[in-house]
Amino acid sequence: MSLARMEVYEEEFRHLESSLRRLRLDANAKAVFLIDRNGQHIAAAGDTDQFDSTSLASLTAGNVAATDGLAKLIGEREFSVLFHEGQRDHIHISIVxxxxxxxxxxxxxxxxxxxxxxxxxxxxxxDRVFEQMDQKAEMGFQGEAEPSPFSEITDEDIDALFSE
Amino acid sequence: MTFINYAAREINCKIVYYGPGLGGKTTNLQYIYHKTAPERKGKMISLATEADRTLFFDFLPLDLGTIRGFNTRFHLYTVPGQVFYDASRRLILKGVDGVVFVADSQPERMEANVESIRNLESNLRDHGFDLVTMPLALQFNKRDINGAVPSDEMYRMLNYKREPTFEAVATDGLGVFDTLKSVAKQVLVELRKK
Structure with a gap:
């Protein structure tokens, strides 16, 4: 896994979504989210529309990062599970x-x-899906018959984003 | 760390606004938030103290539009500038793609500016990043105050690698979007190289 980027391809994305859907049903949960530790939303399942998934991802990553800092202060590698109990809804956070x-x-x-x-x-x-993603990244996999769309980004493409 | 989702056709990048306390990092984000169309932005989150000082971070998701069929999103974060929040500052830099350094133009803040650049360099190194290769924009904020240190003098003190530099008055929006565009472009150019 490169330090500079994380890439999720169609096949792994489908596997992750299917695991999330199953988890949601098996755990009888309202919604489940998979988030990158840097705060990016990866995938979700359940009643996700009622939640602001972008804010949720950023705050969860901040929460995990702060708790990691606490763990290190007391000599632990990490706290792998966090639980927040509300009056109505509860949040279970774990590292994958x-x-x-x-x-x-x-x-x-x-x-x-x-x-x-x-x-x-x-x-x-x-875990197994992420291992598969690592293997693809090491092999320089560029998606199913799809060349990297980024190598051909032009200055005009970039300028166009800021033209408004 | 740029996150590319081929299935959802999305690129997500992380920009961090760094600099000494009360230098205007949060004000930069607030201006961007107020001037961006509702469909292009998410909710702005500020984890601040009761006195409105940034405690952990501010967060603003921006949607810049499509590039080569991929929806391009930038997540803007600020760090808490106060010296004693260093542990929190380091956490926010995790996975950063580009940095805006917001320097304060007041003469009495020059030392704090220099100290903060050194702190940025050191905290990036802890995450395995090098400021030499990191997309970076330098902003001299509060240009409207009386007795502001001349820009060329600030440049001599704070320029790290001839990065693009902007004069700003973040409260009025002067230079705010130019700074953001500069760092965003550098991040996208990096994406092309890799």
Whole structure:
């Protein structure tokens, strides 16, 4: 995995989405989100429309980063699970494949125990998908028969973004 | 770290506004937020103290439009400028694609400007980045104050690698978008190289 970029291709994206959908059903959760540790939204499943996924991703990554800092202060490598209990809705946050964050939002129709159990299984599935992504990145994979669209970006393309 | 989602056809980049406390980083973001069309921006989040000083970060997602069929999104962050928030500052730099350094033009803040650039260099190094190769724009803010240090003098003190430099009055918006465009262009040019 390059330090400079993370790339998700169609095949892995479908696998991740399918794991998230299954997790959402198995855990009886309202919504589940997969977020990159730098705060970028990767994929989601469930009643995602009622949440601002961009803000959610950024704040979750900030939360995990701050908690990581706390862990290091007391000599731990990381706290791999965070749980926030609300009056109605609760948030379960866990780390997947050391680079992504799995966020599960659930209410009284589920329970912390069930969510933890289902998250564990989904995490191992997603670990494998991230391994596959790493392998493709190492091989310089550029997508299914699709050349990198970025090598041909022109100065005009870039200027056009700022023309308004 | 640029995040490219081929399935959703999206490019996501992270820009961090860095600089000494009360230099105008949050004001830059607030101006961008107010001047950007609603369909091009998300919610601006400010994690601030009761006295409106940035405690952890400000966050503003911007949608710049399409490039080669990919929707181009920039996530703008500020860091807390106060010296004792260094641990938080370091966290925000994780995965950064480009930096805007907002320098304060007041004579009494020159030392803080220089210290903050050194701090940026060191915190980037902790994440495996090198300021020499990082897309960077330098902004001299508060050009409207009486007794502002002349720009060429500030340039001599703060220029790191002949990066694009802009004079600004962030409260009025002067130089704000020019600075953002400059760093965004550099990030996209990097994307082309890799």
């Amino acid at each position: 494949a050391r680079r992504a964050i799995l966020l599960v939002i659930f209410d009284e129709r589920s329970s912390l125990g069930l969510v933890r159990l289902r998250v564990k299984r989904a995490s191992s599935e997603m």
